[in-house]
Amino acid sequence: MSTSSGTRNYAIVTMAYWADTMADGAIRMLVLFYFYQLGYSALQVASLFLFYELFGILTNFAGGVLASRYGLKSTLFMGLGTQLLALGMLAFMPAAGLTVIWVMASQAMSGIAKDLTKMSSKSAVKLVAGDAEGRLYRWVALLTGSKNALKGVGFFIGSLLLSVMDFQSSVMVIMAVVALAMISAGLLMRGGLGDVRNKSKFSQLISRNRAVNMLSVARFFLFGARDVWFVVALPVFLSSVLGWKFWQAGGFMALWVIGYGCVQAAAPAILRGRDPTGKTAKRLAFILAAIPILMAIGLYVGWNATAVVVGGLIVFGVIFALNSAVHSFLILDYTDHDKIAMNVGIYYMANACGRLAGTVLSGLLYQLGMRQGGLAGMTWCLVASALFLIATGLISLALPKQQEKKSIA
Template identity: 50%
Template sequence: MATLARLTPAVRQYLIVTGNYWAFTLTDGALRMLVVLHFHELGYSPLEIALLFLFYELFGVVTNLLGGWLGAHIGLNRTMNAGLLMQVVALAMLLVPTALLSVPWVMAAQALSGIAKDLNKMSAKSAIKLLVPSDAEGTLYHWIAVLTGSKNALKGAGFFLGGSLLALLGFRTTVASMAVGLAAVWLLSVVALKGDLGKARHKPKFSQLLSRSGPINYLSAARLCLFGARDVWFVVALPVYLTVSLRWDFWQVGSFLALWVIGYGVVQSLAPQLTGKRQGKLPDGRSAFVWAVPLMTAPAMIALSLSMDWHPTVVLLPGLLLFGVLFAVNSSLHSYLIVSYAREDGVSLDVGFYYMANAMGRLLGTVLSGWLFQASGLAACLWVSAGLIAAAAVISLRLPRRSPGAEEK
């Protein structure tokens, strides 16, 4: 406690924000794995499983758009705490008897979880902009990379937790345990988080929801394509493929996806070093293009190898490793650029608009993941992934480039 007392108020708030984000992400990753595996076991088709996440992603689009405006008016502490509480309610909705777990009911629970997730994420990412001095771009990049990377590492841990506890404890006991734990985090957050964090000095009008900034619009479009490219094969197609085609059990699927996402999160945290921060370099629009080009080749190579009837295990493991490393760097670059581009007063508006595009990409990828896999298999999902990354690379050419003399501060 003495060590915490010596920290600056900004650092203490950063730790609270990050802790909230971590706790939420752990339950969110576990819930996603629980829903995919449990409902596949109940006999749901890949497309039906994808539809369970339809409202999760759709309401994420709306939440990011409105949540930024809401955060500017009432403060990021309230939007973050609201997200935590909504996730507790969403988990509780899944505790009804199995006979009542109909598609509409689960979609409603996932809708609430989608609202909760994006309120929490928007609040956390926006808060970092306000806790870092405006002239410390290098520090901002580092903190964003740590927050984003650690979040994805914990999401991977959530995948492992969900798959493991489903096998050990069953669906209902696992969900109940997560609801109780997250409720405790919510109570602590209500007490500890600063009351006026993120309130805009000049309250934005509802008509200002859509961004008028060219760089933010282009970056948002690139983000939509980038996350559509990931989720078109990762959300439904890959877990079902591993279960059906490779005969993996829940432990294997959960552990593999968990390790992949944890590794992905570690690379995200290291992105500043990989992109030249030690040499004083900071990412710009050209960096987003340069890193997107090799990423595009990874799903194309996997799809081509599967089409040539190479053994799936030999193809998927190294291919997914390469994709994970490159995607992690791309995602971290984008996360830094949006916070850097955003206005300080009303930062949640710009960040919310950007993550609305992120949610639209996930929505597109989720629906395509179930439909394409059911219609044409995993290779088709991967080809579409490569095409979406190519689109993100082209859009990135319109992003601003840092002047040659610009250095880290």
């Protein structure tokens, strides 16, 4: 495949990924707020996303093998098609039929779809950008940052749609966006993308690259630290404790994710210097751990809750975005072309495991803490976040402190 053809296909894959990401953010807000207004508790709302995270883990576990055998183009269209089926389950089911099990099944399919499209796009950037000094880092940062900014847009769209129309109609709007992206990709893409010479086996799902394995464990704790207070506890806290309306809470979270994405995209300029190493990831993790500690102390001693949570979240978002951007570069830097899909799959499997743990703990700790009244629910979640981040920093000590491109992969 020529360079121009590869770049063209990569641009198409990226646009499809953006559409799916926006849809993923929108449906998350729709489901969360719709069922919360029906009277579901924080833990019950969290349970709706358990299959989403669980099947995301399974998808990343097997997705690398699928991509290495059939190519990234195939996994991209598998993801988009699965997302349409997941949205159709919600859009065309009468409100009375939207049971917990049905919604969990739909979310399971969304989890599969999201991770198939993400793996396809993240792996494709390595094939197009190559290993040139600085270029891979910039391209990965731009892709990851733009993806998260669009997920934030999805958060706002989902919250806004639920404010102006019913749940099923809102889902249909999102479904139309994904369908348009899938049809456009099918018409515009030429040839394949990411077809590899070596066909991987399921027995190779544990990487022989120590750096990849340690980075994956660090990624587990990093994203667990975010989701333990961001996914369920934060929107419920904003709505029930601070009294924000759904569109206000969703809008704020959308702006946070958009800003988070912009910081990720600008990470190479913000951090400056050469490509980051494991030492960079370690420093950022320990700096990040201090933020939820200070926030928890602030809530405990009675500082203004709105100022603590809103201000703390903004600072947390900046440092977290930089740390995540460094991780996203390192996973591609640690591997070679024939191992891309496998190692990215392993890495995002750990990412999904962290989100699953964070989602469950977010609902559980918030609900247990609220039994004590006041701000205890959010405080408990922040303490758990700090512990996860300390673990991230300690594990990052084992990452290479200088560039060791493809030394073992």
